[in-house]
Amino acid sequence: MSLLSLIAVFLIEQLQPLHYRRIVAEPLSAWADFIESRLNAGEYRHGVIAWCVAALLPVLLLAGLYAFLYSLNPLLGWALNVGALYLTMGFRQFSHHYTEIQLALRLGDLPRARALLSEWQGRSAEGLGSQDIARLSIEQALAASHRHVFAVLLWFVLLPGPCGAVLYRISAVVYERWRTRDAAEQNNFSAFSRHIFGMIDWLPLRVTASAFAIVGDFEDAVYCWRTQADQWPDRDLGIVLASGAGALGVQLGMPLVDGVEVTDRAALGLGDPADVDFMQSAVGLVWRATVLWMVLLFLLGLASLVG
Template structure:
């Protein structure tokens, strides 16, 4: 059931993806913002309590709902799996944005590519050069592919029913909304959400990076992972970007124009300057990684290690 639920959810997501501002995404954001307003008293303890209050009951409820539906009829549990997985993914939206940027650069429409990148990343890149646009888009695609596919799938397989997928999606949302604040009061409140997501991400991130390495240049990917990831401020993103850049033989990171200034960033990856051709290589890397993961799930299902 796990494997077939995953395949059907992925097919639905590819043919009819949910908008990033749709009902489910908006509901998650409202829950996060409401929780911050109600519980944020400027302390880390309040952030920990609020996180547990949001994530734990939802995860348990999803597991219990799956068990209850399974007892009623396995087909209902299967549909529940598919529905929750479908809601918790969302890579199609990011892949569409990546494709539009790729086409704009391919057609020489740099201004349009800058606008699309700014809308996707939520920042002003009106002064970015073509190489910078390609670099930033590749970085975003590598991280997004993990957080909207591989990370969700990992926890879906590990925990009963769709509870793992929902837990991962909620933890990611809270880390973005609560952990992304930089004011003193908000930073203290969001500290636990950020650290909790880092803990949840620890193993899935390294599995994804390992798969990137296997389907690309293994030696360079591992070298970049080991030597460069420590230089990036956000560790899970650093591992994905460094291993992906090394696997493809492209240099990522480095200073970029953003919001009217130059943001200094360490170099990640090895090889050539990022360009349009490397954007196509990124698509190939992600698809190869996905097929490898799917093949592993098939083997696990055949061995009986992936059950209902």
């Protein structure tokens, strides 16, 4: 059922792309802000209660709905799975910006490429050269493929029905929203959401990095993972980026020069500097990892049928 749900979501996404920000991100962000505004008293225990209300309660309600629909007809449960996957995962969440940036770089239109990257990242890209734009775009795409495809898919497989996919998506949104507010208010409210999301994302990060290594340059991917991930500011995400860079044979990270300011960033990967051709190679890496997932799901389904 997992493989059929995944195939159905990919087909629906191609026919009717989801406006993720308007339909998913903004409502979930509003929900997280609402819970935070009612329960944030600045202490750790308040963060525990708030996370349970914001993330765990919707998942439990969804689990009950799935069990009810499945008891009526398994096809109803499958339809709920497809709907939940369609809302929580998908390539369209990042492929549009990535493709447009790639096209702009091929045409030599640096101003448009900078504008597209700024819109995607949510921060200025003024003064960046073509290699910087390609490097940042590949990093963003590798991270987004983990957050919007592979991590969601793994939790969808691990928990019954749509519970895993929804748990990951809500937990990620809650973590991002509350972390931003706590940085400004300097309290301990978001500590639990940070800890629990770190636990939820621990296995998916390593599965994504392993998939990149298997379908790319395995030796370099593992070497970069072991030696470079700790140097990235976000060590967890550094695992995915270092493995992806090594699998591609491209240099990611490294300092960025924006006008007179220099942003210090650790070096990731081995090989040649990033360019528009490596952007296409990154697309191939993500798709090969996706095919690997589908093959594994097929084999798991076949094993369950034989059993």
